[in-house]
Every structure is written in structure tokens, then in C-alpha cells.
Amino acid sequence: MNDTWLDLTRFIREMRTPAGLPLDDELTRDMDLYHDLEWEPARILDVMQAWAQRFQVDLRDFDVAYYVPSANMRKLDIVAAALKSPFSASARELLGGRSLTLGMLEEAMKCGSWKTD
Numbered sequence: 001m002n003d004t005w006l007d008l009t010r011f012i013r014e015m016r017t018p019a020g021l022p023l024d025d026e027l028t029r030d031m032d033l034y035h036d037l038e039w040e041p042a043r044i045l046d047v048m049q050a051w052a053q054r055f056q057v058d059l060r061d062f063d064v065a066y067y068v069p070s071a072n073m074r075k076l077d078i079v080a081a082a083l084k085s086p087f088s089a090s091a092r093e094l095l096g097g098r099s100l101t102l103g104m105l106e107e108a109m110k111c112g113s114w115k116t117d
Contacts, residue, residue, distance in 0.1 A: 029103030
């Protein structure tokens with residue numbers, strides 16, 4: 001088994017524990033921090049900074065709003081987009097964002113820096 005993956009899963013479990021119940025499910029590389037782990041943008045930023053420090057990953061190119069567009073939106077704008085989403089592809093895209101997966105974190109750990117698609 002890959003040491004990088006084991007180190008990452010241990011870290012993610014540590015980050016999950018203070019937020020509530022421990023994560024008992026098996027972690028997979030395709031798990032998304034926002035959709036699957038249910039972390040809000042502020043939590044994602046905190047975790048990413050702790051992760052980068054622990055594993056010496058350069059986050060210069062990381063922008064949480066690229067992955068979770070609502071990170072830079074006012075709550076009122078998020079609600080408005082949610083109400084429009086059944087009828088508007090652009091509203092759905094705005095709320096959906098891009099994947100931010102554990103596999104992406106693992107790859108960044110291997111190369112030492114975050115690369116945006």
C-alpha cells in the first residue's frame with residue numbers, strides 16, 4: 001500500500017474527529033471534500049492549510065473558490081442561486097463548482113505543490 005495515501009487518510013481522519021463523529025467509512029481517492037466530507041469552504045481552507053504545512057505542499061496556486069464558487073458569495077446570493085437552480089444551468093454550475101478530491105491531495109503530496117487543472 002502507498003505510504004502517501006496512508007498518511008493522507010490518517011490526516012483526514014484527524015481533521016474529521018474534532019468536527020463530530022469519527023469517520024468510519026472507507027476513504028477513497030474520489031471522495032470530494034465539499035460534497036462527500038461535507039466541509040464548508042472555511043473548513044476546507046483550514047484543512048488545506050494544515051495539510052500543506054504538515055506535508056510541505058506549496059499552495060500558491062490553490063483557490064477554494066475555484067472548487068467551491070460559493071466560498072466568495074454572500075449568503076443571500078447563495079440562496080438566490082439555489083432558488084434559481086432548478087431552472088438555470090448557470091445557477092447550478094455556480095453552486096456545483098469543481099471536484100476537490102482526496103486523490104488530488106495525494107497527487108499534490110507526491111509532487112510537492114498544488115496544480116490547478
